[in-house]
Amino acid sequence: xxxxxxxxxxxxxxxxxxAVLPPVRTFAQGAAPRVVVVGGGFAGASCARALRxxxxxxxxxxxxxxxxxxxCPFSNAVIGGLRELHxxxxxxGRLAADGITMARALAVGVDAPARSVTLSDGxxxxxxxxxxxxxxxxxxxxLPGYDEAAAAQMPHAWRAGDQTVLLRRQLEAMDDGGLVxxxxxxxxxxxxxxxxxxxxxxxxxxKTRKPRSKLIILDAKDAFSKQRLFQAAWAELYPGLLExxxxxxxxxVTSVDAGARTLVTDFGRHQANVANVIPPQKAGRIAEAxxxxxxxxxxxxxxxxxxxxxxxxxxxxxxxxxxGAMPKSAFAANSQAKTCAAAVARLLTGAVPSTPxxxxxxxxxxxxxxxxxxAGVYQPSGGQLADVPGSGGVSPADAPRATRAAExxxxxxxxxxxxxxxxx
Amino acid sequence: MSRLVATAIVAVAAxxxxxxASAEPPAGAAGCSGCHPASPRVTxxxxxxxxxxxxxxxxxxxxxxxxxxxxxxxxxxxxxxxxDESQAIAAWFATQK
Numbered sequence: 384x385x386x387x388x389x390x391x392x393x394x395x396x397x398x399x400x401x402a403v404l405p406p407v408r409t410f411a412q413g414a415a416p417r418v419v420v421v422g423g424g425f426a427g428a429s430c431a432r433a434l435r436x437x438x439x440x441x442x443x444x445x446x447x448x449x450x451x452x453x454x455c456p457f458s459n460a461v462i463g464g465l466r467e468l469h470x471x472x473x474x475x476g477r478l479a480a481d482g483i484t485m486a487r488a489l490a491v492g493v494d495a496p497a498r499s500v501t502l503s504d505g506x507x508x509x510x511x512x513x514x515x516x517x518x519x520x521x522x523x524x525x526l527p528g529y530d531e532a533a534a535a536q537m538p539h540a541w542r543a544g545d546q547t548v549l550l551r552r553q554l555e556a557m558d559d560g561g562l563v564x565x566x567x568x569x570x571x572x573x574x575x576x577x578x579x580x581x582x583x584x585x586x587x588x589x590k591t592r593k594p595r596s597k598l599i600i601l602d603a604k605d606a607f608s609k610q611r612l613f614q615a616a617w618a619e620l621y622p623g624l625l626e627x628x629x630x631x632x633x634x635x636v637t638s639v640d641a642g643a644r645t646l647v648t649d650f651g652r653h654q655a656n657v658a659n660v661i662p663p664q665k666a667g668r669i670a671e672a673x674x675x676x677x678x679x680x681x682x683x684x685x686x687x688x689x690x691x692x693x694x695x696x697x698x699x700x701x702x703x704x705x706x707g708a709m710p711k712s713a714f715a716a717n718s719q720a721k722t723c724a725a726a727v728a729r730l731l732t733g734a735v736p737s738t739p740x741x742x743x744x745x746x747x748x749x750x751x752x753x754x755x756x757x758a759g760v761y762q763p764s765g766g767q768l769a770d771v772p773g774s775g776g777v778s779p780a781d782a783p784r785a786t787r788a789a790e791x792x793x794x795x796x797x798x799x800x801x802x803x804x805x806x807x
Numbered sequence: 808m809s810r811l812v813a814t815a816i817v818a819v820a821a822x823x824x825x826x827x828a829s830a831e832p833p834a835g836a837a838g839c840s841g842c843h844p845a846s847p848r849v850t851x852x853x854x855x856x857x858x859x860x861x862x863x864x865x866x867x868x869x870x871x872x873x874x875x876x877x878x879x880x881x882x883x884x885x886x887x888x889x890x891d892e893s894q895a896i897a898a899w900f901a902t903q904k
């Protein structure tokens with residue numbers, strides 16, 4: 384109840400901020416309200432569709448530069464040789480058929496006081512509400528030696544597509560007995576269990592194809608998502624093959640030398656045959672241009688409406704947003720998108736958005752037939768999204784292999800469902 | 808003066824009705840379709856919830872919460888919802904097609 388009162392007070396503040404903007408148009412008759420959504424990933428595409436469904440009168444434009452979306456979930460299975468990249472690719476035909484206007488361009492600027500977005504083709508899109516779902520950008524240069532040229536030698540593969548295929552090809556070209564090194568970043572970053580799922584599926588590839596090889600994870604952290612489950616599975620499935628080096632044991636990578644495929648830590652140098660650098664990240668570029676990113680590089684939001692706390696009229700969802708206990712996952716992005724769409728539909732009519740409850744479920748594969756999960760339920764509390772006490776958590780530590788196999792099947796069912804819901 | 812206020816309220820309500828078409832899902836319900844397909848075009852081993860009798864969903868949520876029904880993730884998710892919230896979610900799904 385306390386949280387609800389605080390939320391109410393904060394909504395009051397947001398309303399005050401809106402008061403200094405140009406007069407809010409009324410939509411009772413005549414012009415349809417205009418919402419522009421930037422970014423056609425799980426967050427943006429979900430939000431555009433949910434908004435069309437919740438409020439058919441709203442004119443929705445989705446700004447996305449790519450004709451094809453390449454999904455990150457399950458892209459680790461592509462790297463591990465278990466899937467092909469085309470199974471990760473989706474198009475926007477159904478969104479257009481829903482009546483969403485597709486703008487094939489990059490959003491390059493936002494004029495918040497004038498409420499318009501500038502696109503790379505020079506067009507200006509006026510909006511009544513703007514939803515930014517730009518995902519992540521790499522913080523080039525944050526790790527000395529790691530720039531865009533270095534990524535061609537030491538792929539990050541943290542945005543799915545060519546980078547995913549590049550990492551897979553490097554693994555395929557490596558001789559048996561080679562050393563694979565993964566560098567994992569400090570929090571926060573997209574897909575917290577992702578580096579460890581990737582290590583698992585690469586270890587599975589090495590075990591079955593190149594069993595004399597070794598994999599080392601150099602980590603900038605001492606703890607990670609689903610850690611006990613991953614470590615128990617590694618001991619069982621990949622003993623002697625996969626080694627995790629935490630921050631406290633010298634895991635923090637301080638620089639890289641791409642030409643020499645070398646990763647440098649305070650404790651030494653690791654020369655790899657294949658190096659996968661998962662670098663520090665920030666919200667997608669447009670967030671900074673729109674003035675919604677703070678000094679952390681991510682975007683603080685109101686947990687009821689996902690409206691930026693820095694710019695009225697602009698909402699931020701998905702990986703770019705600071706969402707408290709909610710992780711940066713595709714499921715979370717989809718859940719936030721639907722919540723945001725409902726709030727935007729209400730705000731356009733002058734109605735008060737209702738207090739949401741959001742869900743996240745995130746599966747990781749440790750092997751093709753070995754899945755583990757984390758789930759959570761979240762609600763606004765103290766200006767953030769917080770875990771509902773007593774809910775959520777990870778798969779049981781003592782579950783039988785049949786449960787792990789069932790979760791691997793559920794993981795794939797989830798992927799089919801979410802991609803079907805968002806793009807199908 | 809009060810007539811003016813009343814007129815304003817009616818105008819806002821009419822605008823709301825015009826823009827918001829379908830009944831908004833209650834808190835939590837929109838998240839279910841992350842796994843339980845909402846679209847009839849999506850086929851999954853995880854069941855659709857639209858049109859299911861409300862008592863079935865309420866009972867399932869109770870049994871997941873208490874541990875009476877075996878689960879992979881639904882036990883952890885059900886614990887995030889009160890019985891009242893489950894009732895509202897179930898009532899909404901019962902009206903969906």
